[in-house]
Amino acid sequence: MIDVYSWATPNGHKVHIMLEETGLDYRVHPIDIGAGDQFKPDFLQISPNNKIPAIVDPDGPGGQPISLFESGAILIYLAEKTGRFLPADPLARYATLQWLMFQMGGIGPMLGQAHHFRLYAPEKIGYAIDRYTNEARRLYNVMETKLGETEYLAGDAYTIADIATFPWTRSWQNQGIALDELPNVKRWHEAIAARPAVQRGVDVLAAQRKALQDDAKAREVLFGATQYAKH
Template sequence: MTITLHTWNTPNGRKISVALEEMALPYAVKTVNITKGEQHQPDFLRISPNNRIPAIVDADGPDGQPISVFESGAILLYLAEKTGKFLPASLRDRVPVLEWLMWQMGGFGPMPGQVHHFRTVEAEADRHYGLKRYSEETRRLYGVLDRRLAQVEYVAGDLSVADFAILGWAWRHERHQVSLAQFPNVRRWYDALFARPGVQRGFAVKLDDLA
């Protein structure tokens, strides 16, 4: 049976397409055009009550019964548990995966997302304040990531769902007005991930309605 990925071409959407490809799970894409407000439609709200993409419906869920999952971090953990891939079995080894996944969900996503927002604000005073505040915090987070990756190959040691989560946002570093040349360990990690066929397929799959 196939997983249905309800999504759009955003960092959070790309996290899941990359994970599905890396885990070799069959899936179908159902686009949710957030520029047209489709995330507010009743059918989508039934599986994603926070009206945010992505969400999945797994026809072959636990005990063989269908299940829907919303929030990208929860989806990544669900898929990892389902497949037994990219999430260590031992609690000790699992802790850094959970730490860095939560780091992404709580900071390295919301903060760069504010940079995206304030770059489009028309009022000069508001744009300047917002960009300064959130750009500084975004660069601080890139520094945290760079220092971590100076010690390990992947953020939790071995490749994990935490890497897929963070990569979805690092993919938009140019929008964050961040040069990866200033974060050489992030650059090395980023290039290594994008050399993986599964990651390439995950970013190549069409996640929007645009030609």
């Protein structure tokens, strides 16, 4: 039984979806990031960067327990544990890993900044809104070109690259994106959204999450002095 320490965010959804897709047994421990659970000592022992998700697998490599943080590392671990969604063929494997890194280094950070400045920042800063909205559009256009060539991001097979990227594209409207203008991305997005395991994965902890726009305390915890204090 894998213990998952998570919350209903795009990065959390990645791991929830992967666990549902692989059929591994797991138990969810809510880490309410708006309430500051990510700064508790027990969680920091597992995730020293105070970010969700993190996992503890008592049956890790060689039968030894393992704990992991960083969603991309967790996806690779679960793929290797189950032999699914990360091809064994070297060319296909590296194609998958490069698109996973595209998500980790581009899609996640840049779309996250677009969300912040468009929705959550205490003041509207035009330069920041334009910068990150334009970068979001650029990244979507990269996907649009690729998905015009192949069914999925890394080729014609559904992989951890798609599992990592899809949750970030669920909020395309908040990022200033018109999905109808990106027919290849829209086709890919709708195909993944229709998968039963994906639907179960995005539902994990969803009922417990509150809208940040309505929660001043949570915004302070996530974006204010609490985030940068030594814990």
